[in-house]
Amino acid sequence: MTTTKPSDNRFTHLLATRPWLLADGATGSNLFDMGLMSGDAPELWNTEHPDRIAKLHQSFVDAGADIILTNSFGGTQYRLKLHKAQDRVAELNTAAAAIARSVADASGRTVVVAGSIGPTGEIMEPIGPLTKELAQEAFAEQARALAAGGADVLWIETMSSREEVEAAVAGAGSVGLPVVCTLSFDTNGRSMMGISPSDFSEIEKTLSPRLAACGSNCGVGASEMVACIHNLSVAMGPDVVLVAKGNCGIPQYVDGSIVYNGTPELMSIYAKMALDSGARIIGGCCGTSPKHLRAMKDALDAHTKGRAPELEEVVSALGEISTGARAQWGGEQSRAGGAAAGANLNRGRGRRSGGAAAAGDTDKSAS
């Protein structure tokens, strides 16, 4: 286990010296383009096709990424169990980090390796069967392996429940590296389990360790992501480092497969609006190709941070915003006041099945 002084850590160093950092784009949807089949575990490619994983990382580094996420989103024992690989947590996660580390170190500049940690797919107590202790140990097991492979920071993403955030942060935090955590606010301005940006702000204050950065990833499109960043920024204040890692537009079924409709131009506008709204780490999630990321980098390089956009400016530039996020933007945080959406447990259960992902599930299966 490596315990790194903050001053020595690539992530905290870059954050301290740069106004914004560019995170990478999608892992899952780009691996599908490289031959991954729906239902396959992307993590198995860390040992079966390390060259392809390195190639994807390299393409994002070439596009200007300062932070690359390891191919380990489903790397807890619970997710790997769906592929009978629950005994390979250490091997697959260490390999994931080592592949990214080698690409980062050969880049000739400082590139941060972020060890991706996704949900277990299990519902936690008190609603579901997974105890906090078991979840925390599973996250710690994955985090230790990512650190051993050379991760600079542990990057928890696509979370939706308070219990799992707490378990993941405690587990990842046991390793001694900085911890980042992002939720997917994909259900009318809230996470699938009902957490709003305002709720997340309160939860973050109680976490141990505190987060090096936090924010939002995946979700339902660029306009909703910018609204979410606005709402997080208002709730958390200027001292919190916010992450925006939004999907490349809206998923659509085309000829039986899922295609994201965002253009490089749309993602460029999203990147600038996310920065102006308070994000300091900006990247893309599902559907974001290296070409999109390069456009985002060029747009951010040419842009000076300005005033935060108004809600209607976001809508006219990027598209509609949910009624829940709109109500939150207006200062209304209660469900009764319209900033609503209940927990959607059916979707949570659907994710446990793994395998061939259903439509709304694909973006979750591989980040």
Ligand SMILES: [Zn+2]
């Ligand atoms: Zn995504």
